[in-house]
Amino acid sequence: MSHRFDVTQNIWEDLYKGGHKLSYPNDVFVRITHRLLDSSIHPRVLDYGCGSGENLLHLARREFQMTGADISDSALETTRQRLQEADLNAELQLINGATLPFDDASFDVIVAWQVLTYNDWNSLPVILAELDRVLCPGGIFIATMSAPGDFMEQNGKPLHNGLYELQSRGQEGALIMIVQEAQLPDCFPGKAIKTGWFAHEFDGIPSHHWIISYEK
Ligand SMILES: C[S@@+](CC[C@H](N)C(=O)[O-])C[C@H]1O[C@@H](n2cnc3c(N)ncnc32)[C@H](O)[C@@H]1O
Structure with a gap:
């Protein structure tokens, strides 16, 4: 578990309780999942975070x-309402630590989009091992991690080895990781990862992310 799991959980709970909500899917997420996933081959998907x-x-x-799984009850409540309004179904699960409440090999696909950054070098391998445990053999893992130059780096106090303490309003005190491209294989030891990146900037706010995928 991240040694600031409770800090991160309180931050996101407060943000979602205050009405934080994204109205549309991430464009790169749409394109990558369209390219890699077929619901007739990989039907069961966990959206972690x-x-x-x-x-x-x-x-x-x-x-x-x-x-869908998240550490914020209010986030799950928002998702639940949106599913109902759209007449769609999904299982929703609150996450309360490093152990995931799912059986081994429960999912054909795991997506973790803009979530794994809320870790440190101790908690990251623990959660990645858990996500790998609940992914079935042949399953597909797709995630992002924050890349250098992202606005979180500019709003974080550098600690050591890519670890930052966030100081941006509403996220003060959260620990995040911003890894170099050369560190990505170390984050996923033993996995044949495919990597990529996406970045944009608008109104002075840069958004820089690695994309990581592997087949189990
Ligand atoms: C930047 S938001 C991204 C939300 C969504 N995946 C998206 O792309 O719009 C980060 C999300 O990760 C969740 N989160 C942070 N740490 C987590 C953890 N250890 N386990 C599960 N979810 C986590 C937060 O509650 C928040 O909903």
Whole structure:
């Protein structure tokens, strides 16, 4: 477990309780999942850190069997309401630590979009091992991690080895990781990862992310 798991959990719970909500799925998420996933081959998808559910709803509309998991009850409540309004179904699960409440090999696909950054070098391998445990053999893992130059780096106090303490309003005290490209294989030892990146900047706010995928 991240040694600031409770800090991160309180931050996101407060943000979602205050109405934080993204209305549409991430465009790169839409393109990557369209390219890699077929609901007739990989039907069961876990959206780990699903937040307010925009990516989850997108895949539910594409007829995947969705499970959403998050550390914020309010995020799951927002997702639940949006599913109801859209007449779609998904299982929703609150995460309370490093152990995932799912059986081994429960999912054909795991997506973890803009979530894994909320870790440190101790907690990251623990959660990645858990996610790998619940992914079935032949399953597909797709995630992002924050890349150098991201606005979180500019709003974080550097600690050591890519670890930052966030100081941006509403996220003060959260620990995040911003890894170099050369560190990605170390984050996923033993996995044949495919990597990529996406970045954009608008109104002075840069957003830089690695994309990581592997087949189990
Ligand atoms: C930047 S938001 C991304 C939400 C969504 N995946 C998206 O792309 O819009 C980060 C999300 O990760 C969740 N989160 C942070 N740490 C987590 C953890 N250890 N386990 C599960 N979810 C976590 C937060 O509650 C929040 O909903």
